Every structure is written in structure tokens, then in C-alpha cells.
Amino acid sequence: MKVEGEQIVVDRTSSTKKAREQHALYRTLANNMFVGVSTGFERKLKLVGVGYKAAMQGSKAVSLSLGKAHPDVCEFPAGVTVKVDSPTELTVSGYDKSAVGNFAAIIRSKRKPEPYKGKGIRYSDEVVIQKEGKESKKEEEKVPRNLFLLYFCSASFTNKLLRKTSTFNSIEFYSVYIDY
Numbered sequence: 001m002k003v004e005g006e007q008i009v010v011d012r013t014s015s016t017k018k019a020r021e022q023h024a025l026y027r028t029l030a031n032n033m034f035v036g037v038s039t040g041f042e043r044k045l046k047l048v049g050v051g052y053k054a055a056m057q058g059s060k061a062v063s064l065s066l067g068k069a070h071p072d073v074c075e076f077p078a079g080v081t082v083k084v085d086s087p088t089e090l091t092v093s094g095y096d097k098s099a100v101g102n103f104a105a106i107i108r109s110k111r112k113p114e115p116y117k118g119k120g121i122r123y124s125d126e127v128v129i130q131k132e133g134k135e136s137k138k139e140e141e142k143v144p145r146n147l148f149l150l151y152f153c154s155a156s157f158t159n160k161l162l163r164k165t166s167t168f169n170s171i172e173f174y175s176v177y178i179d180y
Helices: 017-038 097-109
Strands: 002-004 007-009 041-048 053-056 063-065 073-074 078-087 088-093 120-123 149-152 162-168 171-178
Touching: 017 078, 017 097, 041 097, 053 078, 073 097, 088 097, 097 120
Parallel strands: none
Antiparallel strands: 002 007, 041 088, 041 120, 053 063, 063 073, 078 088, 149 171, 162 171
């Protein structure tokens, strides 16, 4: 790294793959440091669900009511601040990008969004794709769609649909196969 006027230049000594990887890594880390100090980073979270709410507990912790028997209390790490915009919205901010992202992920892990109703903690820009739940079978599908078997007596009735099944006391029993 070199300081040239008002710019910091990250330069590499060789063009090997490892040198290019390290160059990109240190350039990005330095850029994140400058952006963090000048403007800061923030992640917004939304609590979706009946009775889900957040409240500040002192100046260094947030209390999350997420449908459990007890509230979850999360203490902020150094360099991270949390602001409760409304009972269902949180803003995690700070100068360190990785600390802000990690703490937002810790809060989200307390109740991840579930795919059937969409309840849980999600990032404000996160889209939860909801799955379709089970559906009860319709009345007509409960009846088997197989062939129905009808028994009747006839001495002279013959057709392609009729099959002789048995004979009892000189009475012939035929079955008719009907597909509806």
C-alpha cells in the first residue's frame, strides 16, 4: 500500500494467482474500512408474525419476543448499534461491515423465516418464496377411479363388456366392466 496524494494505492509485486487474490482482498478490506468510517454500514430486519416484536433493553441489548415462552435478549458487540424503528423493524448499523452482517445474522437465526406462512425474522430486502401446503382430497377423488363390477343374472344377454363369472343352480352370473 502506498499513499499518493489523497489516494491510497494497493499494488502487487507479481501476477501469480495468489498475488492477484491477495491484492483484491486487501483492496476490498481497505475500501470497506474507509466506507465504514465515512458513511457506515447498516442492515434492516423485519419481524413478520403475530405477536413478534422487538424492544430495546437498556442501551446495549435488544429484547425479541418471537412466540416463545421467554424473550430472546441479544447484546450488541463492540462497534455495532441497533435502532428499533418500530416494534417490527430493526436497523443494525456500525463501521465494521463484517460485525454488522454477523450480528444481523445472529438476530435472524433466532427465528428464520419459514416457507409455509413466511413468519420469522427476515432482511428487509429478502424475498421468502412460500410453498404450497397440503390440500385435502376432493370428494370425487376419494372414490376410486377403478372399474366398477356389477353382478346380474341373465341367460341370453351377451356383449363384449360381459364376462361370465360363475354358474349357480343353472343361473349364469355375468359381470359388466364399466369405466367412467
